[in-house]
Amino acid sequence: MDPKEIDWNKLESIIEAHRTQDWSLIPLLQEVQEAFGYIPPESIEPIAESLNMQPAQVQGVITFYAGFSLKPKGKCVLKVCRGTACHVKGSRSILRHVKNELELEEGETSEDYQFTLETVACLGACFLAPTMMVNREYFGKLNPTKVSSVLGQYSKNKEDEG
Amino acid sequence: MEIIALTFNGQKVTCPSGTSLLQAAEQNGIKIPTLCYHPDLKPHGACRVCLVEDEKTGRLMASCVTPAAQDMSILTDTPRVLNHRKNIVRLMMAEHPESCIVCSKGNRCELRKIAANLGVGESGLYPMPNYTPFEQLNPFITRDLSKCILCGKCIRADHELVVTGAIEYNHRGFHSRPATLYEKPLEDSICTFCGTCVSICPTGALSVKNTRYVGTPEKETNSICGFCGAGCSLTMGVGGEKIVEVNPSKRKISVNGATLCMRGHFANDFINSSDRLIRPMIRPLTETKDEDSNDSHIEILWEDAFDSIASRMSAIKREHGPQSIAFIGSSKCSNEENYLFQKIARGIFETPNVINGGYAFGQKLLSYIDEKTHGTCRVAPLADLEDADVIITLCSEPEQTVPVAGYHIKRAAKKGSTLIVVDPVKTDLVMLSSLWIRPIPSPPADISIAELISALAKELIKGNFQDQQFIDQHTLGFNPFNDSLTDLDPAKAAAHSNVSAESLSRAVELIKDKKIAFVMGADILHYPEGDQLVDAVLNLCFLTGSLGTKGAGIFIPLPENNIMGAMDMGMVPDLLPGRIKIESETDQGIDLGAFIESVEAGQIKAAYIMGENLSRALPQSLRVASALKNLEFMVVQDIVNNKTAQMADVILPGAAVYEKSGSFTNMEGRIQTFEPVVPPPGDAKADWEILAHIAKAMGHPEQYQTIGKIRQEIRRVVPMYQGLGNHHQDWIKNSNSNNPLSGGKTKFLFSPHRASGDRQAEGAYPFVARISSVRYHLGSGTRTSRSERIRVYARKGEIEISPADCRDLGLNGSGLVRVKSEFGTLEREFKQNNRLPGGHILIPMAVNNNDAMNLVGLTGNEQSDSYGWTLSRVSLEKI
Ligand code: SF4
Numbered sequence A: 001m002d003p004k005e006i007d008w009n010k011l012e013s014i015i016e017a018h019r020t021q022d023w024s025l026i027p028l029l030q031e032v033q034e035a036f037g038y039i040p041p042e043s044i045e046p047i048a049e050s051l052n053m054q055p056a057q058v059q060g061v062i063t064f065y066a067g068f069s070l071k072p073k074g075k076c077v078l079k080v081c082r083g084t085a086c087h088v089k090g091s092r093s094i095l096r097h098v099k100n101e102l103e104l105e106e107g108e109t110s111e112d113y114q115f116t117l118e119t120v121a122c123l124g125a126c127f128l129a130p131t132m133m134v135n136r137e138y139f140g141k142l143n144p145t146k147v148s149s150v151l152g153q154y155s156k157n158k159e160d161e162g
Numbered sequence B: 001m002e003i004i005a006l007t008f009n010g011q012k013v014t015c016p017s018g019t020s021l022l023q024a025a026e027q028n029g030i031k032i033p034t035l036c037y038h039p040d041l042k043p044h045g046a047c048r049v050c051l052v053e054d055e056k057t058g059r060l061m062a063s064c065v066t067p068a069a070q071d072m073s074i075l076t077d078t079p080r081v082l083n084h085r086k087n088i089v090r091l092m093m094a095e096h097p098e099s100c101i102v103c104s105k106g107n108r109c110e111l112r113k114i115a116a117n118l119g120v121g122e123s124g125l126y127p128m129p130n131y132t133p134f135e136q137l138n139p140f141i142t143r144d145l146s147k148c149i150l151c152g153k154c155i156r157a158d159h160e161l162v163v164t165g166a167i168e169y170n171h172r173g174f175h176s177r178p179a180t181l182y183e184k185p186l187e188d189s190i191c192t193f194c195g196t197c198v199s200i201c202p203t204g205a206l207s208v209k210n211t212r213y214v215g216t217p218e219k220e221t222n223s224i225c226g227f228c229g230a231g232c233s234l235t236m237g238v239g240g241e242k243i244v245e246v247n248p249s250k251r252k253i254s255v256n257g258a259t260l261c262m263r264g265h266f267a268n269d270f271i272n273s274s275d276r277l278i279r280p281m282i283r284p285l286t287e288t289k290d291e292d293s294n295d296s297h298i299e300i301l302w303e304d305a306f307d308s309i310a311s312r313m314s315a316i317k318r319e320h321g322p323q324s325i326a327f328i329g330s331s332k333c334s335n336e337e338n339y340l341f342q343k344i345a346r347g348i349f350e351t352p353n354v355i356n357g358g359y360a361f362g363q364k365l366l367s368y369i370d371e372k373t374h375g376t377c378r379v380a381p382l383a384d385l386e387d388a389d390v391i392i393t394l395c396s397e398p399e400q401t402v403p404v405a406g407y408h409i410k411r412a413a414k415k416g417s418t419l420i421v422v423d424p425v426k427t428d429l430v431m432l433s434s435l436w437i438r439p440i441p442s443p444p445a446d447i448s449i450a451e452l453i454s455a456l457a458k459e460l461i462k463g464n465f466q467d468q469q470f471i472d473q474h475t476l477g478f479n480p481f482n483d484s485l486t487d488l489d490p491a492k493a494a495a496h497s498n499v500s501a502e503s504l505s506r507a508v509e510l511i512k513d514k515k516i517a518f519v520m521g522a523d524i525l526h527y528p529e530g531d532q533l534v535d536a537v538l539n540l541c542f543l544t545g546s547l548g549t550k551g552a553g554i555f556i557p558l559p560e561n562n563i564m565g566a567m568d569m570g571m572v573p574d575l576l577p578g579r580i581k582i583e584s585e586t587d588q589g590i591d592l593g594a595f596i597e598s599v600e601a602g603q604i605k606a607a608y609i610m611g612e613n614l615s616r617a618l619p620q621s622l623r624v625a626s627a628l629k630n631l632e633f634m635v636v637q638d639i640v641n642n643k644t645a646q647m648a649d650v651i652l653p654g655a656a657v658y659e660k661s662g663s664f665t666n667m668e669g670r671i672q673t674f675e676p677v678v679p680p681p682g683d684a685k686a687d688w689e690i691l692a693h694i695a696k697a698m699g700h701p702e703q704y705q706t707i708g709k710i711r712q713e714i715r716r717v718v719p720m721y722q723g724l725g726n727h728h729q730d731w732i733k734n735s736n737s738n739n740p741l742s743g744g745k746t747k748f749l750f751s752p753h754r755a756s757g758d759r760q761a762e763g764a765y766p767f768v769a770r771i772s773s774v775r776y777h778l779g780s781g782t783r784t785s786r787s788e789r790i791r792v793y794a795r796k797g798e799i800e801i802s803p804a805d806c807r808d809l810g811l812n813g814s815g816l817v818r819v820k821s822e823f824g825t826l827e828r829e830f831k832q833n834n835r836l837p838g839g840h841i842l843i844p845m846a847v848n849n850n851d852a853m854n855l856v857g858l859t860g861n862e863q864s865d866s867y868g869w870t871l872s873r874v875s876l877e878k879i
């Protein structure tokens, strides 16, 4: 599926379900994010209209929370930790390695929407430093070889599916 | 309310509980610096510059968000406090770009002022400027958000004061900035360019864009906006005898507070236009009259101009009688000028033909309502709307005509007043409303809002929700009115306008036992059913007892600054100064349509026109122009050269609002005086001075050498204006002794319901064209089209068409359409407008020489096949 094509029917049914509720902006956005993997910018205006809000306000809420994204993300979202503990343990070179392997810069998504590369300030697993996360899975005590094998695992998954 | 006592720096003070520390300090003359605080906005606590110290606990706290408490002892300028403040400002400066030195906010920058007071020069910190692109493609506002200190004032002003919602914080932390939807430039957002955020921004992040270098203001003078009927209070910054900046004034009491609209803020640069008239001119007798023969006028001395006018007009009066002369005053000129002008007309020339341009656009409605309500709605403060239970807006788009009235309505709705919008167009108010009644008859016939309102009345009576006590005490004619409703079937009336029965019952639910504030478009009388509609509203008003209580009654957003005043001064055919009705119709003058007809018929031979550009403002411009050529003698007194002036025999250069003294009366009945901000250009003179000279040249015994002299006479002759000139503002006095609410003997009189005709749209002209005011122009646009900024903004005034009609006509993207009515044809670009219902198109006024007026007929409003001046039946085709 090309993530850029929006299933308007799906969007509309989510919006309709929340239309008459008070305080429903955040739950609505969460549901959209869940269903589409991101919040399509085109959905801001219909969402605002359904809740009687100004679109700019809805956008403000979306961009405030790291949990919401206005850009489609890859199937695998990589979060490389750049916190202090990981930094001391060489996370800078881990990040460089990931960038080279995926040919992505921070914040970018691969053209095939397989990978998105992000950095975070601390994953809360400093004892495993240097760390990263792929979707909801943690990987610690990283070194370049381990990174390559993790990445390989996720791109292989894709081939299996294909 | 509980009073609490505390100390500031050892000084004992008291304040009511609930007061913030900052307010308590200010009320006692103790200064605390602020950046994100504004008295009209909810406190925000973002900048921390207002830090103070609690002596007992040693806590530092932001005084703007900390409520004062009993026995607190607060220190505002200990070394510790100053040190913290300094550090906060240093951090802000570290994030600030170096372009600070050449910032256009200059000495008005509050950050710079505070930094200087605290002795912060260099921040001494590692500079981390946050570069964001400079935005200045629109002609009004420059945004340099690298200078933004995130005080949030612009966002709060946009949400809380003007209730637009164009901007909001975007992102978080260091990257956070006020942004529009999709971070587009302002001109591609819903921003109305009211400029309120610009005036309130404490730094150079938001500043006014000038199309060329204008210099910095050397002094500031207060004035009153001369555009619409809100009458906003302004402060004008003057540099080298030119107005270089406009901001909302800081006067404590004003209609607009910290807000303005696009026109007031940005369009007043028209006064520097090169089209200004600067010398009196005369047409040599040998020259023919032609709109384009501008160059044939030659300059003369003022004395000669006065003599020539006096002698020519006296001769015409002698030869053809007083009826052959007409005086056209102006709803843009001051009370003093209109008073003197009608006095010259009635007193010296003895003609009843006294009229002004505002007659068609509001005065007729005003005077009718004034008569029916015995003066109860003369004073209608917009601020009262915030106390209204229910506001019903009727075909009124104040966001466009009188934006500040729109802000008041939106604020009221946000604060909790129930808002019911009755309009076929989905205006900006709809979003904030509890109920939107959208009358769209199908097939497209005339809208019957009157029927709907009467249906509401009937339903209220059915449920016994009327204010019987008010009816018994203060009204007459309830029973005949009730009888007249017998044949009205509410369900049918609703269905006729395609309004659901639920909408109607919801409306009844919302208004029962409530007092209502009605906001009516000034042009409603031009609707085919105008009279019925106004009567229906008045009936509902009496029925619900919505008169005489705060936040109830009738509010009419008037499209021009002194429509109310010009009427009160008697510059209308049927009223003498002080709204004294001229009872006998034969003694009344004529309206503007009849004026043109009489000129065409050769009955009127001479006209003196002050401040009205008739050949632009009236329908059928060609007809008007050729009629005016018929005049034997025409004087035009105006500020900018225009088509009407070019046809005149004598042209007199008057002064713009900001160049003279005077007073205006706004739509609320608020009388405000103003003094000159800059001198008039060239030899131009204040209009009242010119009129004083004319009176003298005619041998009038009274000399009006000062404005005070005219005011004195007005105070004597017009009891409603007994306070004129004593203060810079005052309210009309309700001098109507008949008013039943203040013990008068008369009663409010119900009018029987009349069924409106059921006229179907005709085959040849199946569309309804709404000829509408737009916020970037005023009236016919004579002044606003001279504003350089508005000219650069260059709105094409596209004809707006509903999506359904676009589809049916095969219109997509852009292109030209042709609109035809019985009276004329118009070709313009079109754009789709989702807010319009099918069958209705919207044509902005004022653009392209105001050619939209050519679609309507000058006279014959009463004919069944013609609309008034604001609606027209048309055909529409793609070119
Ligand atoms: S743009 Fe001005 S008013 Fe708005 S947040 Fe920034 S500094 Fe404050």
Ligand code: SF4
Pocket: B154, B157, B158, B162, B164, B165, B166, B167, B190, B191, B192, B193, B194, B195, B196, B197, B198
């Ligand atoms: S100019 Fe007015 S409408 Fe536009 S963003 Fe500023 S406050 Fe809002």
Ligand code: SF4
Pocket: B225, B226, B227, B228, B229, B230, B231, B232, B256, B260, B261, B262, B263, B264, B265, B402, B403, B404, B405
């Ligand atoms: S045009 Fe009207 S609303 Fe706008 S600033 Fe002037 S008086 Fe106020």
Ligand code: FES
Pocket: A081, A082, A083, A084, A085, A086, A087, A121, A122, A123, A124, A125, A126, A127, A129, A130, A131
């Ligand atoms: S610093 Fe990397 S997990 Fe805490």
Ligand code: FES
Pocket: B033, B034, B035, B036, B037, B044, B045, B046, B047, B048, B049, B050, B051, B062, B063, B064, B065
């Ligand atoms: S003025 Fe109090 S925090 Fe900004």
